[in-house]
Amino acid sequence: xxxxxxxxxxxxxxxxxxxxxxxxxxxxxxxxxxxxxxxxxxxxxxxxxxxxxxxxxxxxxxxxxxxxxxxxxxxxxxxxxxxxxxxxxxxxxxxxxxxxxxxxxxxxxxxxxxxxxxxxxxxxxxxxxxxxxxxxxxxxxxxxxxxxxxxxxxxxxxxxxxxxxxxxxxxxxxxxxxxxxxxxxxxxxxxxxxxxxxxxxxxxxxxxxxxxxxxxxxxxxxxxxxxxxxxxxxxxxxxxxxxxxxxxxxxxxxxxxxxxxxxxxxxxxxxxxxxxxxxxxxxxxxxxxxxxxxxxxxxxxxxxxxxxxxxxxxx
Numbered sequence: 001x002x003x004x005x006x007x008x009x010x011x012x013x014x015x016x017x018x019x020x021x022x023x024x025x026x027x028x029x030x031x032x033x034x035x036x037x038x039x040x041x042x043x044x045x046x047x048x049x050x051x052x053x054x055x056x057x058x059x060x061x062x063x064x065x066x067x068x069x070x071x072x073x074x075x076x077x078x079x080x081x082x083x084x085x086x087x088x089x090x091x092x093x094x095x096x097x098x099x100x101x102x103x104x105x106x107x108x109x110x111x112x113x114x115x116x117x118x119x120x121x122x123x124x125x126x127x128x129x130x131x132x133x134x135x136x137x138x139x140x141x142x143x144x145x146x147x148x149x150x151x152x153x154x155x156x157x158x159x160x161x162x163x164x165x166x167x168x169x170x171x172x173x174x175x176x177x178x179x180x181x182x183x184x185x186x187x188x189x190x191x192x193x194x195x196x197x198x199x200x201x202x203x204x205x206x207x208x209x210x211x212x213x214x215x216x217x218x219x220x221x222x223x224x225x226x227x228x229x230x231x232x233x234x235x236x237x238x239x240x241x242x243x244x245x246x247x248x249x250x251x252x253x254x255x256x257x258x259x260x261x262x263x264x265x266x267x268x269x270x271x272x273x274x275x276x277x278x279x280x281x282x283x284x285x286x287x288x289x290x291x292x293x294x295x296x297x298x299x300x301x302x303x304x305x306x307x308x309x310x311x312x313x314x315x
Contacts, residue, residue: 008033011204013213023251028281028298032249035279035299037204041068042079043303044087044098045106045129048136049165051097053077059092070302072276075136076106078302096163101129103303104200105193107295108245109133111273111310112191116141121187121235123176123228124195126153128160134191135166144169145187147176177227180234189241190232194225196246196253200297200305218250225253229261233268239315242268245308254296254307255284262288267314270294278302 009017020029046053053075060067066080079087084100092098109130114120114137125131125146134144146161146169148154154173161169172179176192197218202210225246232242244261246253262268270293279300283291299305 104306180231
């Protein structure tokens with residue numbers, strides 16, 4: 001056993017470790033455990049509604065900030081020698097020119113590919129990272145419905161939309177599972193970044209990150225995800241695009257969830273996804289899921305662990 005496994009084993013729930021051992025090879029499990037132990041780099045997204053990537057890069061250079069870029073994320077900047085509290089003290093953060101947003105959070109919107117004029121639903125929107133990214137991709141042209149169930153988080157969502165200069169988003173305080181019946185076949189594109197057991201966010205150094213982990217918690221989230229997926233299907237136009245994402249590694253919330261959805265909604269088709277990105281994990285295949293139809297990644301110093309799938313509704 002490696003040092004990383006030994007250290008993680010002392011702190012993480014034994015039930016979680018057993019699940020990982022049963023689902024992944026030893027090298028893959030070691031990759032996940034290393035990700036649980038690594039401190040993640042600070043990542044920001046440039047808000048192109050208010051500034052340009054070039055201007056932000058020039059500002060960072062003047063402040064001697066070491067950066068890293070990944071081509072697939074055109075607005076993302078990884079800060080190698082600055083933490084989040086430094087970013088939060090920067091004027092570019094206060095006036096909404098940038099947003100603290102990890103790579104795993106930015107990725108679902110890249111695959112959704114919202115365009116000017118689209119009608120887009122962000123089903124679980126707070127605190128607004130993806131909603132503001134969607135609005136920037138649409139150049140503030142079109143229509144966004146940003147939904148949030150929790151009242152406090154809904155207020156935070158509204159605050160961030162205003163600070164980021166979003167003009168095309170209407171917020172909704174309520175259960176996303178009801179949107180399908182309220183707006184049937186209305187949206188061109190839907191993002192369901194589903195509430196989940198958040199295994200991809202676990203950090204061994206923070207007991208809070210896994211204090212609520214349990215198999216019961218996974219099952220409860222899976223029930224909620226099914227309700228939201230039913231609503232998303234009803235709200236999506238024929239020919240529309242649905243992106244489903246989580247920040248967990250649990251198959252019940254990822255591969256098994258999609259397998260259930262595709263078997264119950266035969267008018268939905270998975271779209272092949274390709275991504276050149278380190279730390280990818282194999283997808284559990286089923287009759288509905290093939291290896292190239294979803295993306296799953298282990299946590300790392302670059303990002304949290306995540307799962308993404310993209311589907312199209314038959315026209």
